[in-house]
Amino acid sequence: MPFSPRELAKRLVPEALKFRQERLAARIVLGAIRPPLPDATVGGGRRVTFVATSRNDDYMPQLVLRLRSVLSWNLRHAAAEAIFVEWNPPPDRPLLSPDLCREFPRLRAYVVPAEVHARVCANRHLQLMESHAKNVAIRRARTDFVLLSNTDIYVGPDMCRFIDRTPLDPRTVYLARRVDIRWSATRAPRLQMADPRRYLRLFALDPIGPGDFILASRELWNAAHGFDESLQSHRLGCDGRGVLHLRALGAAVEHVGSIFHMDHPTSSQNAIQPFHGEVAPFDGVPYSNPPEWGMREAAETPVAERVWRLD
DSSP: OOOOHHHHHHHHHHHHHHHHHHHHHHHHHHHHHSSOOOOGGGTTTTTEEEEEEEOSSOSSTTHHHHHHHHHHHHHHHTOSEEEEEEESOOTTSOOSHHHHHHHOTTEEEEEEOHHHHHHHOOOTTOOOOHHHHHHHHHHHOOSSEEEEOOTTEEEOHHHHHHHHHSOOOTTEEEEEEEEEEOOOTTSOHHHHHTOGGGEEEEOOOOTTOOSSOEEEEHHHHHHHTSSOTTOSSEEETHHHHHHHHHHHTTOEEEEEEEEEEEOOTTSTTTOOOGGGOEEOOSOSOSOOOOTTTTTTTOOEEEEETTEEEEO
16 A cells, blocks of 8 residues: 555655765765865964853863863864953862963963953853853954854864865855764864764754854954844854844855864753853844943953953
8 A cells, every 4th residue: 555645754754864964974074084184383274263262160071171172173273373261260260271371372361250240141040151252252363264163163174174275255154064973082083073973963054053163254243243242141042143143234154164063961952951041032133232342441461371361
């Protein structure tokens, strides 16, 4: 007896999706293993600043190891410099920034104290205001392009090659396809990215990106005045709202490569928790920030070599 259209769809759609995911995984693997990779230490990625933010609060297992691994990979293959914003550091823990800047000569760090966090945060569950912290870095980037990402994101090999070889358009926002991987501190990043058995999720292309990779010119970000600083209770979706804002101001959007996210139990993909904050609205763009966005007027007090506290 022939299957009804509905029964046929139930049988074929999962198989078709599985086939597409397997083909996509194969393409990502080929991109991860195909040599050569650019060497940012000798000029590759010379136009890009990698930006990430965190605090010493054990938000994810092996937080410091993950952060060191990400900085090592991205500074080696994707970026000329990095800026780390240490937001609202816990008073009973040492700062992460001094040791990181000693290890990575092309890293600068800015510490935003608890007093500032208390002024701009209206959600008692939020301890890290990611979009506000990234605005701090945008204000202080020196390269032509700024790559806004997270401390658990490897820039994929295909994306590293794109950054190195392609004339980047200052009016285009470059986004990526995200792959979640099982991360291990004992395996080299490239081996983990090239092994499809470690892939947990392959995300479909999103018109506003995966939320943890936005590559755009410093000129474009400064014209846009960064992420929306009127959002004081939000964390999820703030990046996507920023992309919509850039689009509303006339920027084009292009998907160009892959990023690899180190999966962890506190990821919003595993479960939404109060510490993820509220979801940013996608209406009301373009928005407007005050002229002092990104803590432009803050006093910069040296804390250690290439580390400043902002007050």
